[in-house]
Amino acid sequence: MRIRMRGKIVRAVSGFYYVQTDAGTTLQCRARGIFKKRGIKPLVGDQVDVEAQGTQEGVIVEIAPRVNKLERPSIANVDQVFVVLSLLEPELSLYQLDKMIAMVEEQNLPLLLVLTKAELPGAIEVFQRIEPIYRAMQYELIALSLRAGIGNDTLAARLKNKTTVLAGLSGVGKSTILRFAVPGADVAVGSISEKGLRGKHTTTFVELYQTEDGFIADSPGFSQYSFEALEPEQIQYLFRDIKAEADQCVFRGCLHETEDGCAVRRARDEGRLAATRYTSYRQVLHEVKDAKNRRY
Numbered sequence: 001m002r003i004r005m006r007g008k009i010v011r012a013v014s015g016f017y018y019v020q021t022d023a024g025t026t027l028q029c030r031a032r033g034i035f036k037k038r039g040i041k042p043l044v045g046d047q048v049d050v051e052a053q054g055t056q057e058g059v060i061v062e063i064a065p066r067v068n069k070l071e072r073p074s075i076a077n078v079d080q081v082f083v084v085l086s087l088l089e090p091e092l093s094l095y096q097l098d099k100m101i102a103m104v105e106e107q108n109l110p111l112l113l114v115l116t117k118a119e120l121p122g123a124i125e126v127f128q129r130i131e132p133i134y135r136a137m138q139y140e141l142i143a144l145s146l147r148a149g150i151g152n153d154t155l156a157a158r159l160k161n162k163t164t165v166l167a168g169l170s171g172v173g174k175s176t177i178l179r180f181a182v183p184g185a186d187v188a189v190g191s192i193s194e195k196g197l198r199g200k201h202t203t204t205f206v207e208l209y210q211t212e213d214g215f216i217a218d219s220p221g222f223s224q225y226s227f228e229a230l231e232p233e234q235i236q237y238l239f240r241d242i243k244a245e246a247d248q249c250v251f252r253g254c255l256h257e258t259e260d261g262c263a264v265r266r267a268r269d270e271g272r273l274a275a276t277r278y279t280s281y282r283q284v285l286h287e288v289k290d291a292k293n294r295r296y
């Protein structure tokens with residue numbers, strides 16, 4: 001007997017899709033052949049209808065329209081990205097932070113800046129120094145130490161009812177956040193197998209874990225994201241504070257480097273634009289220009 005159920009794809013491995021059903025079961029599914037014919041590839045995060053065959057297996061028969069899609073890793077229907085960096089150990093790189101914010105801006109997703117290891121001596125001072133810069137751009141940021149109980153409640157509140165993707169370099173505390181968000185032990189197992197897989201396969205492996213009332217995923221591959229598809233002129237739109245000044249520049253197409261009458265540089269000189277943000281912008285711009293030069 002076939003029973004039709006709703007669910008969400010939480011993992012995809014070589015043509016098999018693992019669907020967490022609304023009934024609380026996980027089914028190993030194949031996708032109906034019609035999707036391939038139409039050129040549709042089911043993605044982790046997709047809301048699907050399945051026809052269950054027994055208690056373990058099923059067939060995906062319908063994929064709901066996607067609200068959005070995060071590239072690299074490919075996840076559909078993402079509500080927010082947590083940009084995770086440590087305040088210390090390793091020391092916070094504002095360039096890294098600004099670049100990751102720009103990546104999320106390019107994908108048009110809401111983000112929360114999560115700054116970890118807040119209990120370390122000197123960490124809160126680092127947080128307080130940068131907080132005004134990012135708040136002024138309407139970004140939310142939290143200082144977190146799950147170890148010392150700093151920011152736990154805010155983090156839990158922000159995870160509620162959301163599908164969240166964690167982005168950040170290795171060692172900043174993403175696994176620690178994942179373990180906090182996902183009661184139960186199989187995250188550790190999951191991340192070990194993920195590391196095992198990473199060497200063998202070139203595709204990045206992504207898994208959604210069920211939180212109390214939402215989903216969360218680590219995002220291997222996110223940090224390697226480059227702005228390959230973008231033109232140098234587009235980078236400024238990924239920096240909210242720079243974008244806000246740019247329309248006052250004398251020249252249309254000003255890249256805010258050495259052009260005369262540049263409002264962005266003026267804002268930096270007059271202290272309205274954080275010098276660190278300007279530096280990050282210039283660095284990303286150079287990377288994009290270099291990549292473009294290599295292409296032609």
Ligand SMILES: Nc1nc2c(ncn2[C@@H]2O[C@H](COP(=O)(O)OP(=O)(O)OP(=O)(O)O)[C@@H](O)[C@H]2O)c(=O)[nH]1
Nearest residue numbers: 116117118144145146147170171172173174175176
């Ligand atoms: N001092 C301090 N250390 C932390 C905190 N959170 C995590 N760590 C430590 O930082 C190291 C990296 O934590 P993980 O959670 O494994 O970080 P990750 O980002 O998942 O890194 P990978 O597992 O390498 O991908 C571990 O030794 C953690 O114990 C924190 O709030 N304070």
Ligand SMILES: [Zn+2]
Nearest residue numbers: 249254256262
């Ligand atoms: Zn300019």
